[in-house]
Amino acid sequence: MSRRYKAVIFDIGGVVMRSPFIAIAEHERKLGLPVNYINCSITGRGSNGAWQKFERGEIELLPFYEAFGKDLSDTVNGNKWYKAYCSRKGIRCPTLPETLHIDGRELFGAMMREAQQYDPHIRKAILRLRDAGQHKIIALTNNFARVNVPVEELEFLGWGDGAIPTHLRELFDDFCDSSSMGMRKPEPEFYLMACKRNEVEPNEAIFLDDIGLRKARSSSHRPVSHSRHAKRNLKKTPPIRGPKALQDAWDSKLTVRQNYARLGLVVNLDPSAAGGVEKPLGAQQHQLAAEESQPIASTSSSTQASASKPSVPAGFGRIIRDASGKVLGVELNEEEENSGHTASIAHEDDVVMDDVESRIDQDARRQWATNFSKSTAPHFGQKNEELVHDLERISAPITGTTTLSIAVSGIGSRHASSGEVKYLTPLVKKHGSNVEAMAGDIKLNPEQRTVGQLRRALKKAGFLT
Template sequence: MANPRQRRKARSSSHTAVSHSRHAKRNLKKTTIRGPKALQDAWDKHLTVRQNYANLGLVVTLDPSAHGGVEKPLGLEAGGQASQQQASQQQAATSSSSMPCNAVANVPSGFGRIVRDAAGNVLGVEMNEDETEQPQPQEMDMEEELESRMDQKVRKQWATDFSRSTAAAKGVVNEGVIHQLEAIAATATGTTTLSLPLSGIGSRHVSAGEVKYLERLVKKYGDNIEKMAGDLKLNP
């Protein structure tokens, strides 16, 4: 049963339903790429922002653990998985009676090999019962201590090679755009650092807090950006 408010809307001549097509058209409006002409020409509207930045050799964010994950080269992974499956199938096919008897030495401890005759009948099972030395408690403590330390790969990820993606892994990078952007920045500021405002109007100025924050990093590391990125105290 309709309530009084709905009945008033039905009788009103000024009330009109919301036009969803109008909102859809507004959402489908092409976005305006604000930036140098070289960046606008190289921008692919069919790709995402992260994919475009990867193709241009730029970095979306300095956070190495990007939100949403990072795309991996699926072709290489699929080829590696296919080769592994083929290798496992070949190993399974060759595990027959034609295998020599000394192959038991290659079997891990606790596993065995089924011995068959020419007709495929099971003759027996050969077990590899070689005893392995159990690690001492002191050795286990040392291994846990080593595992608890920061891995070198993690340290390298925080210091170099930010936001790796499929294009960067395949080496498909448009370096021409990078040189053009560096040339634009060099003529205006004398450096290869290009600073653009988010609105596209005017230039971006560093705040007083950012100046103090950057002065500490420059005073300690100079122009070594990788060491700045690896310092989690001054650059949290």
């Protein structure tokens, strides 16, 4: 993790602990309600619903039970909000209930009991961050810590150690609870207050949540959508980046250099330092020009030998492999630099000689790369003219523009990476060309990409015209 970040902020439900929304989905199935009906009823009331007031610590538990059940049993508003949800998603609205009775205590208890189990991967990550001691570990959650709970309700809710158990609180340097701070997610002020009381700037914090990342972005956090299987899936199918022509021709069993050699591109791999060498000024420039006009004499037998056999540049090594990629040996340049004569050279001459030697070293590196490509070409096949032509076609156009999306520039269309195509394919299979529905699909669009972001990505990947 980059050292410029000073804090990592974790949501609790759905990230550190199991999501209470699992219990909501089960309750909807039990009552025969369409998917997300209860969620629409909760969010539809904005900041004035019983759920929102309870998270801010404005009402006590027992009055909340009654108000929560009353809110969710309101089919007039519930049906209106669900119809708007279906319209927004571009899906057919199913038959909705005319009357409904939801027990607020029963549903809330099921939600709290569901949220008592840790995600073992996230807990392990938190412990490793704490051991490293380089970042503040902060919890930011909509919770109910300030609410007074009758003793008889503690067991029912699974709160034997309170709404925030000690073993959970002790994982963090600071625990920002909505009911204690009087504000809740997704209010931007909640994120900003968490940073302020921990003395970090919003852009110095990474925020991990399962939902609500758009508001976090507006607070200048770096939000991260949590997926417990992301790392495992990445190991199974690592993305191959670059132009599609190069992706299609790539052999994952070979190294980068072997792939470039097989495709006839290795001569373009110049290992010399980028940017070249700064030109000397004044008299130094004239002296360097005079020296460059004369061939540089060899001063040792090793230099003469290098003319016939490409040498490894000073400070570099070369791994020798066979055609299958197996390492056969390592060749190193172990010659010591002769620095005994440098004490008598003037400062001005030092600058000139350093520049000359740097250029000689660059020439040796270029020769090394060129000879390597010639020596390995027979093992991997001849130059792939079709691939090179494709790469030339998508390179910078004659007009000089670098805007790759301009079709008239003569560089062809852009292509999405294999990882991007993998992300978009399930969305297309489920929603077809309905981009609005894709944007609202929390399960298949965990990054919460907007309609505009998805539309651009779909066009780039060829799913939309």
